[in-house]
Amino acid sequence: MLVRKDYFDPFVELHREIDRLFEDFMEPFKRSNVHFPRVDIYETEKEVVIEAELPGMRKEDVKITIEDGVLNIKGERKFNREDKSKNYKIIERVEGSFERSFALPDYVDVEKISAKFTDGILKIELPKKEEKQKKVIDIKVE
Numbered sequence: 001m002l003v004r005k006d007y008f009d010p011f012v013e014l015h016r017e018i019d020r021l022f023e024d025f026m027e028p029f030k031r032s033n034v035h036f037p038r039v040d041i042y043e044t045e046k047e048v049v050i051e052a053e054l055p056g057m058r059k060e061d062v063k064i065t066i067e068d069g070v071l072n073i074k075g076e077r078k079f080n081r082e083d084k085s086k087n088y089k090i091i092e093r094v095e096g097s098f099e100r101s102f103a104l105p106d107y108v109d110v111e112k113i114s115a116k117f118t119d120g121i122l123k124i125e126l127p128k129k130e131e132k133q134k135k136v137i138d139i140k141v142e
Contacts, residue, residue: 036098036100037052037053037054037073037098037100038052038053039051039052039053039100041102046127046128047125047126047127047128048105048108048126048128049123049124049125049126050071050073050102050122050123050124050126051121051122051123051124052073052100052121052122052124053120053121054075054077054117054120054121054122055120056077056079056093056120057075057077057120058117059117059122061075061076061077061078062074062075062117062122063075064115064124066104066110066113069103069104069106070101070102070103070104071101071102071104071113071124071126072099072100072101073098073099073100073101073122073124074097074098074099075097075098076096076097076098077094077095077096077098078095079093079095104126107128107129108126108127108128108129109126109127109128109129109130110126112127113125113126113127
């Protein structure tokens, strides 16, 4: 009698184990009220710009600090769901606190950083330091 062995069995089991590990890792984030706003970061000739998506928030809900070369964005989103007349069927909007941190490049002038909050987008402008003019000296060859 010939026994058929499926050569993919070990890989299927490995795939299941990896899925289980990721589920275990993500579980605390699913249960908590912590979310991480999505950001775009781009650089122009004169500045680095961070744009964070913060729908439903106000500028008073956000705090931006710099400490030891790290830019921190903190905030908290709150919804009033105490109204008992509303019979929620689905709640997908996340509420709770968040924090994002970004290491700043050494060429950013931290004294001139500015931020604007418009239509749920936080735009942080990080100007680059002015480069010193390079002085060129001609050397006469004899």
